[in-house]
Amino acid sequence: LSDDRILRTPIFHNKLKYYFDKVLMQHPDTINKESDILVSKTNGNKEMFKYLVWYMTLTYETSAIMGMDAVFVHQVEQYYVTKKAFWVDSIQIQKVVHRGMTLKPLLLGKPAPPVIMQDSLDKNISLYEVKSKYTVLIFWDPDCGHCQKVLPKLKEVYDTKLKAKGVTVYSVDTEDMEDKWKKFIREKNMNFINVHDKYKQYYLRQLFDIYSTPVIYLLDENKRIKAKRIDVDQLDGFIDHLEKVKEMEKKQ
Numbered sequence: 001l002s003d004d005r006i007l008r009t010p011i012f013h014n015k016l017k018y019y020f021d022k023v024l025m026q027h028p029d030t031i032n033k034e035s036d037i038l039v040s041k042t043n044g045n046k047e048m049f050k051y052l053v054w055y056m057t058l059t060y061e062t063s064a065i066m067g068m069d070a071v072f073v074h075q076v077e078q079y080y081v082t083k084k085a086f087w088v089d090s091i092q093i094q095k096v097v098h099r100g101m102t103l104k105p106l107l108l109g110k111p112a113p114p115v116i117m118q119d120s121l122d123k124n125i126s127l128y129e130v131k132s133k134y135t136v137l138i139f140w141d142p143d144c145g146h147c148q149k150v151l152p153k154l155k156e157v158y159d160t161k162l163k164a165k166g167v168t169v170y171s172v173d174t175e176d177m178e179d180k181w182k183k184f185i186r187e188k189n190m191n192f193i194n195v196h197d198k199y200k201q202y203y204l205r206q207l208f209d210i211y212s213t214p215v216i217y218l219l220d221e222n223k224r225i226k227a228k229r230i231d232v233d234q235l236d237g238f239i240d241h242l243e244k245v246k247e248m249e250k251k252q
Contacts, residue, residue, distance in 0.1 A: 001038065001041040001042050001043075001045075001048055001052075002041065002042055002043035002044070002045045002048065003045065003048075004045050004046075004047035004048050004051075006048075007047060007048065007051055013055075016052075016055060019034075020034070020035075020059070026065060026068075028067060028068060028070035028071050028074070031060070031068070031071045032070070032071055032074045035052070035056045035071070035074075035075070036078070038052055039052050039053065046086070050085075050086075050087050053075060053079050053084075053085060054087075056071065056075050057072060057075045057076070057079075057080075057096070059071075060072040060075065061099070066108070066227060066228065066229070066230070067107070067108040069103050069107065070107045070108070072099075072100065072103065073100045073103050073104050073107065075100075076096055076097055076099070076100030076101075077100065080093055080096045080097050080100065081097055081100075102206060102209055103209060106208065106209055106225065106228065107225070108225055108226065108227070108228070109224055109225065109226075110224065110225055111222070111223055111224050111225075112127065112137065112217060112219050112223045112224070112225055113207050113208065114126070114127060114128050114223075115127050115172075115197075115201075115202060115207075116201075117172065117195035117196060117197050117198070117201075117202075118195055118196060118197075118198040118199070119193065119194060119195050120181075120182055120185065120194060122198065125170075125193055125195050127170055127223065128223055130168050130170055130193065131221075132166055132167060132168035132221065133165065133166030133167065133220075133221050134162075134165070134166065134167045134168075134218060134219065134220060134221070134226075134239055134242075135167070135168050135169075135170055135218075135219040135223065136154070136158075136162070136167060136168070136169045136170070136216060136217075136218060136219075136235065137170050137172070137216070137217040137218075137219055138151075138154065138169065138170070138171050138172065138214055138215070138216045138217075139172045139174050139204065139208060139210050139213055139214060139215045139216075140171065140172070140173065140174065140213050140214040140215075141173065141174050141175045141213045141214075142173065142175070142177060142180040142181050142183075142184040143175065143177065143180065144213045144214070146213070146214065147213050147214045148184075150214050150232055151171075151184075151188060151190065151214070152188055153232045153233075154169065154232045154235075155188065155189070155190055155191070155192075157232055157233075157235060157236060158191075158192070159191075161236045162235065162236060162239070165236075165239055167239065168192075168193060169192035169193065170192070170193045170195070171190065171192040171193060171194045171195070172195055172196065172197075172204070173194070173195070173196040174204055174205070174210060174213060176196050176197060176198065176200075178196065178198075181194075181196060215228075215229060216228070216229065216230050216231075216232070216235075217230075218230060218235065218238065218239070220242075226238075226242060
């Protein structure tokens with residue numbers, strides 16, 4: 001790995017991908033440890049160092065596996081914050097670091113950012129004062145076509161399955177179009193905790209990494225993030241999975 005001629009062979013990239021995708025346990029801690037070991041084996045070879053860091057950064061920034069963004073954050077802190085990524089100009093480094101620092105507080109297991117927003121009667125509702133076994137935190141926009149389909153589906157799943165399992169829905173309007181928001185709530189009979197940021201206290205898109213809507217987070221009773229960007233259809237099964245894990249831990 002200290003000889004960059006290996007980069008010009010037809011086998012290196014595929015073996016690297018196979019190792020991280022198929023051989024290693026798909027857990028951020030394992031991936032981070034092994035990636036650091038590989039990078040250390042480049043022994044100062046700039047081209048190999050550059051390739052490995054680039055590969056890990058790109059692969060795990062765009063990973064389809066939930067939770068693997070922790071690997072991207074690790075790469076950012078190890079190589080971009082420290083300016084070891086010598087091939088990247090200052091503007092691009094700022095963008096990469098900004099992305100990493102946005103994701104860092106939203107990694108699985110982290111406590112969700114504390115927010116206090118207003119319901120349709122202007123009453124303050126704190127996310128952390130919601131007492132429930134699980135909280136579905138959803139950000140949506142009444143003008144968003146996809147949201148208009150997802151919210152009624154969430155209501156159906158909530159009424160038929162989730163509510164009985166101790167789940168509360170904390171539903172946040174991101175665009176603060178109050179009339180449209182209230183109309184949608186009434187028409188769809190959304191029996192959730194429905195709130196909006198009436199007083200513009202938060203930059204929600206940055207705080208919760210919202211670049212399109214809807215966005216769903218699943219929080220546990222302590223408001224720690226257990227899942228994110230999860231589909232409505234996956235919620236019930238994922239909660240069942242979490243409950244099984246709890247039972248197994250109790251027996252150990």
